[in-house]
Amino acid sequence: MQERSQAAEYPYLTGLNTEQLAAVETMDGPLLVLAGAGTGKTRVLTTRLAHILNTGRAYPSQILAVTFTNKAAQEMKERVSGLLGGMPVDGWALGTFHALCAKMLRRHADRVGLSSNFTILDPDDQVRLLKQIMEVEGVDTKKWVPKVMMGVIERWKDRALTPDKIGMDEVGEMADRKLGKLYEIYQRRLREINACDFGDLLLHMITILRDPTDRSVLEEYHHRFRYIMVDEYQDTNVAQYLWLRLLAQGSNNICCVGDDDQSIYGWRGAEVGNILKFEQDFNGAKVIRLEQNYRSTNNILKAAHGVIANNEGRLGKELWSDSGDGEKIIVRGLWDGEAEARWVGEEVEQLQRKGFSLDSVAVLVRTGFQTREFEERFIKLGVPYKVIGGARFYERLEIRDALAYLRVTMQKADDLALERIINTPKRAIGPATIAALYEHGRKYQFCLHDAILDLTQTDELRPKVKGTLMKLMDDFGRWRSLIDNMHHAELAALILEESGYMRMWQEDKTPEAPGRIENLKELISGMQEYESLQNFLEHVALVLENQDSGLGEFVSIMTLHGAKGLEFDAVFLPGWEEGLFPSQRSMDENGLKGLEEERRLAYVGITRAKKRAFLTFVGSRRIYGNWVNSIPSRFIDELPKVQVEVQTEMGLAGAGRSSHWDSSGLMPRVQKRQVQMRVAKAPSEYSAGKVINADGVVIERGMRVFHNKFGYGKIIHIDGHKLDIAFDKAGKKRVLDSFIKPADQI
Numbered sequence: 001m002q003e004r005s006q007a008a009e010y011p012y013l014t015g016l017n018t019e020q021l022a023a024v025e026t027m028d029g030p031l032l033v034l035a036g037a038g039t040g041k042t043r044v045l046t047t048r049l050a051h052i053l054n055t056g057r058a059y060p061s062q063i064l065a066v067t068f069t070n071k072a073a074q075e076m077k078e079r080v081s082g083l084l085g086g087m088p089v090d091g092w093a094l095g096t097f098h099a100l101c102a103k104m105l106r107r108h109a110d111r112v113g114l115s116s117n118f119t120i121l122d123p124d125d126q127v128r129l130l131k132q133i134m135e136v137e138g139v140d141t142k143k144w145v146p147k148v149m150m151g152v153i154e155r156w157k158d159r160a161l162t163p164d165k166i167g168m169d170e171v172g173e174m175a176d177r178k179l180g181k182l183y184e185i186y187q188r189r190l191r192e193i194n195a196c197d198f199g200d201l202l203l204h205m206i207t208i209l210r211d212p213t214d215r216s217v218l219e220e221y222h223h224r225f226r227y228i229m230v231d232e233y234q235d236t237n238v239a240q241y242l243w244l245r246l247l248a249q250g251s252n253n254i255c256c257v258g259d260d261d262q263s264i265y266g267w268r269g270a271e272v273g274n275i276l277k278f279e280q281d282f283n284g285a286k287v288i289r290l291e292q293n294y295r296s297t298n299n300i301l302k303a304a305h306g307v308i309a310n311n312e313g314r315l316g317k318e319l320w321s322d323s324g325d326g327e328k329i330i331v332r333g334l335w336d337g338e339a340e341a342r343w344v345g346e347e348v349e350q351l352q353r354k355g356f357s358l359d360s361v362a363v364l365v366r367t368g369f370q371t372r373e374f375e376e377r378f379i380k381l382g383v384p385y386k387v388i389g390g391a392r393f394y395e396r397l398e399i400r401d402a403l404a405y406l407r408v409t410m411q412k413a414d415d416l417a418l419e420r421i422i423n424t425p426k427r428a429i430g431p432a433t434i435a436a437l438y439e440h441g442r443k444y445q446f447c448l449h450d451a452i453l454d455l456t457q458t459d460e461l462r463p464k465v466k467g468t469l470m471k472l473m474d475d476f477g478r479w480r481s482l483i484d485n486m487h488h489a490e491l492a493a494l495i496l497e498e499s500g501y502m503r504m505w506q507e508d509k510t511p512e513a514p515g516r517i518e519n520l521k522e523l524i525s526g527m528q529e530y531e532s533l534q535n536f537l538e539h540v541a542l543v544l545e546n547q548d549s550g551l552g553e554f555v556s557i558m559t560l561h562g563a564k565g566l567e568f569d570a571v572f573l574p575g576w577e578e579g580l581f582p583s584q585r586s587m588d589e590n591g592l593k594g595l596e597e598e599r600r601l602a603y604v605g606i607t608r609a610k611k612r613a614f615l616t617f618v619g620s621r622r623i624y625g626n627w628v629n630s631i632p633s634r635f636i637d638e639l640p641k642v643q644v645e646v647q648t649e650m651g652l653a654g655a656g657r658s659s660h661w662d663s664s665g666l667m668p669r670v671q672k673r674q675v676q677m678r679v680a681k682a683p684s685e686y687s688a689g690k691v692i693n694a695d696g697v698v699i700e701r702g703m704r705v706f707h708n709k710f711g712y713g714k715i716i717h718i719d720g721h722k723l724d725i726a727f728d729k730a731g732k733k734r735v736l737d738s739f740i741k742p743a744d745q746i
Contacts, residue, residue: 010054012047012083023255023288024048027057027227030248030282031255032275036319037304037607038295038567041257045231046076048255050083052227060092062226064247067096068235076231093225097240101201105208108217112191112204119195126150126197133185137178144175148509153183157199158237158269160206163187202239209246222250233258233278237269245281254282260315261308264561264601266593267511276313293319295567295610297326299643303613304606306640311596319607329606329613331636333648337621338529341373344572345381347614348555351570358384358553360569364560364605366581368396368515369522370574371557376526379543384554389562394540398505398516399523403540405495409479410533413447425504427468433461449473475499482734487709488533490736493524494722514585525622560605571609574616576602576633602635615639691718693737699723704743707735712743 013021023033023044035041049065052058067073073095081087093100106116121129130153131146152174156166163184171180190196196204209218228248230236233256236244248254256278263272279285293301301319308314334340348361363374372393378385393399401424404417423429441451455461456470479495486494496502505516530536556568575581582598590597606613617632691699699705703715705725713727721737 010051012050016043016047017292019288019290019292020044020047023290024051026255026286026288027052027253029252030278030285032233032278032285032287033255033257033290034287034315034317035257035259035290036293036317037259037262037604038293039290039319040294041231041259041290042075042079044290045229045257046079046083049076049080049229053080054084058226060090062224063092063094064100064225064228065092065094066100066228066230066244067094068232070096070099072231073099097243098198098201101205101243104205104221105196105201108205108208111208111211111214111217114191114196114204115194117194119193120201121190121195121197123150129189130182130186133182133189134175137182137185139175139178139182145509149175149179149182151511152179153186154197154199155269156183157197157203158239160203160239160242162203162207199239202243206239206242206246209243218246218249221247226251226253228254230254230256231258234260234263234272234275235265235270236274238271238274241271241274248282252282252284260313261311261317261600261603262564264564264597264604266590266597272313272597276315287315289317291317291319293321296321296607297323297611299325299328300606300609300613303329303639303643304603306643307599307606307635307638308603310638311599312592313596327612328643328645329615329639331639331644331646332614332616333632333646334616334618335620336618336627337373340574340616340618341377344374344574344614344616345377345383347572348378348383349381351612356569358555360610361572362556362558362563362566362568362570362608363572363574364558364563364608366560366575366583366601367518368559369393369518372522372526374557374574375543378555384552385557386554388556388558390559393519393522394543396516396519398519401501402492402496402520402523403537405499405501406492406533406537408449408476409483409491409495410537412449412476412480415448418448421499421501422472425500427472429465429468433465436460449476483533485733486735487707487739488530488536489524489527490739491533492527493736493738496520496524528622560601563608564604567608567610569610570612570614571605572614572616573605575621576615576617576636577621577630578633580621580630581633582635599635602633691721691723691737693721697742699737699740699742705740706743706746707733707740710735 013024016024020040020043023031024047027048033041033044035044049063052063053060065073065076067076077094093103095103102120105112105114106118109116109118127146127150130150131141134141134144134146134149156170161170163180166180166183168177168180171177175182187200190200209221211217225247228244228251230244235258244254244256256275258275260272260275263270263275266272279287296319298321301321305318332343334343344363348358351361352358363371365371365374368390371387375385375387375393387393390396394403401421404414404420407414407417408421419434422434437448437451437455440446440455441448444451444454446454452469453473456466456473461469475498479491479498482491482494502517502520505513505520508516527533527536530539560573578584581602582595586594586598588594615636617636618630620627620629622628690701693699699715699718701715701718704712705715705723706712707725707727710725710727710730710733713725713730713733715723716726716732717724722734723737723740724732724734725740726732
């Protein structure tokens with residue numbers, strides 16, 4: 001009766017379910033709205049704000065509303081205004097953490113040694129400033145990359161750690177044990193130039209609000225803000241949490257909305273513990289769980305719950321829907337990555353024939369290198385697609401660089417490709433040298449390659465530059481001579497290694513480097529499918545030419561991280577294999593905490609689907625030219641049997657089980673935990689006449705081996721991981737050890 005009368009007086013309350021209404025009407029004291037995927041959290045947030053304003057409990061200026069993006073802030077403002085019949089709601093403190101703190105800090109900048117017109121440095125300027133300081137302090141910026149060191153300082157700021165709180169246990173060996181001192185100098189230098197970085201916006205405000213000698217600023221904000229509301233609370237870091245907690249000590253009316261099961265940004269500082277300990281941090285806190293889902297079918301929701309329930313660090317909730325059970329989740333086992341892409345492509349076409357819009361279909365991958373095979377398949381099928389949140393595979397920086405090396409090897413007159421990589425990795429060949437080379441080429445009508453060959457026979461270039469260019473031309477000449485005598489995938493691997501390009505990324509400590517290395521490995525792997533280097537390069541050119549116009553429908557391809565907050569009628573989740581998903585790197589670096597975040601990522605992936613969800617795993621996957629045996633992800637084993645239909649190709653684990661597992665599961669879990677994904681790397685152990693390859697196999701001179709293209713042969717010489725082999729039919733060839741197997745294993 002009360003709900004009906006409330007709805008009559010306040011029409012915007014109409015249609016709210018019981019829990020949503022309770023969240024809107026609970027205005028006094030700390031409140032945590034535990035909002036599961038698709039449960040209408042945005043509606044609750046905006047309706048609660050409108051209700052506070054409409055009931056006269058606060059003026060707009062007395063509300064602090066915090067979001068993670070400017071887009072979300074603007075959407076919130078528009079929706080609240082709409083609920084209030086178009087009434088303007090200007091004057092309230094609505095925005096992102098950084099935007100709100102920037103406004104606050106300009107009012108109180110003098111308290112931290114700044115002027116109100118301080119500059120906010122962008123990331124490039126931050127790194128340049130730190131690099132200058134490192135050079136002055138005698139720190140090797142090649143060994144200790146400034147961008148990486150800046151990343152460490154940013155993480156310290158995310159944890160609200162000022163320089164005086166950084167001990168040697170935090171610094172370790174970084175920057176020759178000087179990073180704590182560098183941080184102190186960096187902060188002092190920022191004050192000298194009246195600047196701060198993004199982390200300082202929060203850090204300085206926390207310092208001001210915590211000042212034990214003057215509590216006037218804190219008391220001012222306590223008096224001003226009667227209500228505080230926070231969206232996506234599970235994504236907050238320590239500094240954001242401390243800032244909110246300080247401000248909430250006044251009215252104690254803080255409402256945080258979030259979902260612990262969707263906390264997937266630990267790698268960028270998010271602390272899931274903030275939401276898990278909400279009731280401990282705010283005395284008398286009330287927790288309301290939004291569990292009615294308005295997006296997905298019950299089979300999808302129960303399957304997602306079956307996985308996430310295995311996490312220990314969660315508050316607990318179980319989503320349900322009144323839209324029916326819907327189709328079961330399909331778990332499909334396939335032979336390899338190519339078969340996986342082929343099957344997904346066929347299923348997408350089937351969905352399209354059933355009336356699904358391509359705009360409502362998504363392929364969600366764990367890591368970027370996985371996109372290549374799906375892109376290739378969609379191009380062959382003529383299915384329009386877009387890679388969301390990143391470049392297409394062949395458009396990525398590292399892939400374009402690698403392709404440039406291959407293009408020059410194949411065609412020496414490719415000036416654009418040569419210019420792209422002539423100083424990548426760094427060879428001290430600057431713009432002035434390149435301009436001189438082009439001028440020489442125009443004078444004698446030479447391509448850039450031949451201009452280099454001709455000019456290096458003179459004394460017009462500095463000796464060091466001349467020597468560098470001569471070596472590079474010798475390398476290209478040698479690689480060119482191997483085109484007919486070496487498999488093109490092996491040749492590509494050799495070029496990337498001998499040029500120093502692969503080593504450049506291996507030594508790069510930036511967060512992007514591991515992904516770039518994975519993409520390069522995938523490039524080599526993908527080349528195996530083509531007859532020759534020329535055939536492969538022609539294929540790439542056609543792929544790059546095949547750009548969509550941006551009009552019409554298209555399938556979305558993106559990472560699981562990029563998909564958070566989105567929804568699709570049908571979702572394909574490929575690569576659910578141990579080591580790939582969950583990520584071995586994440587588990588190695590973060591242990592159980594890493595595994596639980598991977599499981600939350602699986603939960604996010606499944607709950608993006610509204611009607612259909614398809615999970616796939618393969619029996620083997622080619623990585624850097626090597627076939628790697630795979631086993632299904634432990635997350636597949638955690639799916640409830642009744643919600644899943646298992647389909648596997650004959651001969652794979654689980655074959656013949658069409659609708660459920662046997663009592664032992666698709667793969668015994670204890671076995672899964674013992675097996676780690678093997679990724680081929682350049683061998684690190686070798687001696688005269690012997691090498692241990694990436695699979696741990698001892699390769700010796702005189703051994704009989706097998707190569708997929710050249711057949712059987714005998715090793716006659718070993719040079720590191722490069723082998724000279726006398727093949728029975730193909731003659732003498734030089735190959736990489738990762739491309740051969742001992743003959744007795746065939």
